[in-house]
Amino acid sequence: MSKLIGSVVTLAHGGGGKAMRDLVAEIFLPAFDNPILGVMEDQARLELGALSVPGARLAFTTDGFVVRPLEFPGGDIGKLAVCGTVNDLAVGGATPLWLSCAVVIEEGFEFEKLRRIVASMRASAAEAGVLIVTGDTKVVERGAADGLFITTAGVGVFPPWRNLAAVNVRPGDVVLVNGPIGDHGAAVMAARGDLALETELISDCRPLNGLMNALLDAAPGTRCARDATRGGVAAVLNEIAAAAKIGVAIDEAKIPVRPEVDGVCEILGLDPLYLANEGTLVAVVPADQADAALAAWRACAGGAESCAIGEITAGPSGDVVMRTRFGSERLVDLMIGDQLPRIC
Amino acid sequence: MSKLIGSVVTLAHGGGGKAMRDLVAEIFLPAFDNPILGVMEDQARLELGALSVPGARLAFTTDGFVVRPLEFPGGDIGKLAVCGTVNDLAVGGATPLWLSCAVVIEEGFEFEKLRRIVASMRASAAEAGVLIVTGDTKVVERGAADGLFITTAGVGVFPPWRNLAAVNVRPGDVVLVNGPIGDHGAAVMAARGDLALETELISDCRPLNGLMNALLDAAPGTRCARDATRGGVAAVLNEIAAAAKIGVAIDEAKIPVRPEVDGVCEILGLDPLYLANEGTLVAVVPADQADAALAAWRACAGGAESCAIGEITAGPSGDVVMRTRFGSERLVDLMIGDQLPRIC
CATH class of the missing domain: 3.30.1330.10 (PurM-like, N-terminal domain)
Known part of the structure; x- marks a missing residue:
């Protein structure tokens, strides 16, 4: 004292x-x-x-x-x-x-x-x-x-020349994430204790400016980037699709999710795409710069498990569509609220 | 709805x-x-x-x-x-x-x-x-x-040349306020309703950038200015005295206080010097620019009742002293907390 x-x-x-x-x-x-x-x-x-x-x-x-x-x-x-x-x-x-x-x-x-x-x-x-x-x-x-x-x-x-914005994305561009999604939401939920969930999960909370610098060096044509906080990756992709009046197509099989996060989601009937993150970067880059961007990210702290999860399409305008593991397609809509209040 | x-x-x-x-x-x-x-x-x-x-x-x-x-x-x-x-x-x-x-x-x-x-x-x-x-x-x-x-x-x-700071004040400088003090604190207190005070008081809440521009035009030698919010004029004067390691002497008779504010203070045993304000500017100017500053303020909205309330002294360093209406002197110390929580 x-x-x-x-x-x-x-x-x-x-x-x-x-x-x-x-x-x-x-x-x-x-x-x-x-x-x-x-x-x-x-x-x-x-x-x-x-x-x-x-x-x-x-x-x-x-x-x-x-x-x-x-x-x-x-x-x-x-x-x-x-x-x-x-x-x-x-x-x-x-x-x-x-x-x-x-x-x-x-x-x-x-x-x-x-x-x-x-x-x-x-x-x-x-x-x-x-x-x-x-x-x-x-x-x-x-x-x-x-x-x-x-x-x-x-x-x-x-800098004067920088102009990242969702409206810049073009059909054929690639959508990248820097690692497994949903860790923050699942970790905070488990920490609340009302679920009696025993997990080893930790929040992904981290500053992303290092990863952004690496991205902009390796992929100078980067169209835009967002951190997927409240509303998760789903919200960010919907914002980009709506702003640019294009479509986004993602592959469920390519989206990195830790088994523990998947487990929490299954028990509670949640979807990791909508879980909040605090160190998850979603970037859209021209297809010919995607590999360079991923290589740069993988060399950074917080980027080891970076991967491409989908691409920008011509439309329907504003739609985010996911190809499921079963080969079907489903719309990834914006939720009304959040799965979890007071997550950040 | x-x-x-x-x-x-x-x-x-x-x-x-x-x-x-x-x-x-x-x-x-x-x-x-x-x-x-x-x-x-x-x-x-x-x-x-x-x-x-x-x-x-x-x-x-x-x-x-x-x-x-x-x-x-x-x-x-x-x-x-x-x-x-x-x-x-x-x-x-x-x-x-x-x-x-x-x-x-x-x-x-x-x-x-x-x-x-x-x-x-x-x-x-x-x-x-x-x-x-x-x-x-x-x-x-x-x-x-x-x-x-x-x-x-x-x-x-x-602007590059501007450097207002409490450390700039010098003995002989004049302390100005733009009008009656304590209106905000007294008005909010009355509005809480637990006192059953019927007053016509209104908060002095207003943007002060117009008054600041007028001051800096009229008195380019202005040393520093503060808005006297939580802790009131007393807190601001103490901060200036402590930062500049000088003394401040003010005259109770010159400090403008509305009769209603005085009334509220008397009933509740408060001191208007410590009441919060949200549109009260305290400025310290060289003595030879005080009249110009006051004239400029008086021509502005929120400045009609501007006046000089005291001056900077050689010390004792850090002390704010008030000459009372009765001719005696008393120290205007910093309070521990506030007279009124959640005033802003």
Whole structure:
């Protein structure tokens, strides 16, 4: 227990006075330690420097995280909050640079847990090569939130020539994934404990900017990339099909799914295509660059099991069709909601 | 009631599927309508254009909003979420340009109320001249949040020559405020209804970028500015004193406080210096530019009652001292917490 801030968060820690100053000084500043954050003005001041080339554009994104439980095999809400925002920047082809971190904490939350989560944010930010440069802390009464919510926003820079977008895909392009799908959804579900599932599953939560750099080097014609979070690979493919007004055809037999994930899905009547991921990259590349892209990914952490799972077709426009293991075809539609609330 | 999305938010609306797409399409996209948001990639793409002058720097900030009640005289959580982040950019001397908006909604929240709050965000963004370019929607079960939390982040641009910072202040500088203090805190407190206070008070919530522009034109030597939110004017003055290692002396008789705010404070034993504001600008300017700054503010909306409330002194370092109406002096220390939780 810290003499300065006690063992649990109180309403005073969100009050804008000494208690909040002490919390920030004891928990956030040392973890996110960097000269920009240390300035403690109301806004971070960021030098674009060499990135400010003519025509450079900024990338800007945000994500709120409400995952339950807060800690699960392979990650926690802090790692999610950093990786999720880094990935939303990276999949567009931007270089992620700076993150913000706003927390809403429920009164009574343990500082020890908060420290672990903040340490996890620090580690993920270091892995992704980004700085957490600005933040905010709010505390609400017991019962007015569920432990801890984290919202991150991120800023990155696009080189002038980069233009990845779903509308760029063309019939004949190949659809790639960087590895087995559904790990995050299945791992979080198992961690909730209400299922009494014993698995070795861990979330795939990871920063994807390394894989994106490898992809863009090896396959400079890459049309677009997305990370398949809520709604899973199915949602991403549907978004691409709808935006580009083309069709997508995938092969069930080619889609990598771990046996444990398949097992969880079978017990619960779920479909791994719709399970959330937090380190799964879906990319669409011209057919003649697919092998180079896969070779590059396979040499990267998080890419060893990369493979092609299908291709872009002329249509019907907006349709995602899966060739099943039995040789039939079925439509992979967008779900109404999610199989699992609060997965991220 | 909308046929498409129903009358209340359900868990499905946070699920990454059709229901979320419909919610975003029906509530957020039409309200925040702009071509950048409409692109619907995982990240907003921002052209720096003419702002990308050599040496230009970005400003980046975030704030979470958990105010209770969500709607109060003079504003609501949406207006707060836009103005709060715009103001954190503006007070540093940056031009606020782009905002993100991440919401955490409790299951069962009424769409009618959400529409009102989002309309209020739209109006405040228009007033401040910023675009809301990226967002995220999460829904949690009943009881896991208190209605609605909004986290905004903001990006702006500093001109290369601008360098406002608390460390710049010098003994002899003058401390200005743009009008009566404590309105927001008193208005929200009265709106909670547990006090049975009948007042005409309205929050001062407003974007401050217009006042900041006027200040910087009229008083180019301005040392620093802050908006006095949680912790009130007392917190801001303490932050400046601590950062610059100087003293601040203010005159109680010069501090503008509405009689209704004084009345609320007297009944509840509060001090207006510590009440939260959401449109109150504290600026420190060289003595010879104070009159020009005040004249410029008085010509602006939200600045009619601007005045000088004190000056920077040699010390004791870090101390804020108030000369009372009775001629005595008292230390204006930083509070431990806040007089009022969930004020913003």
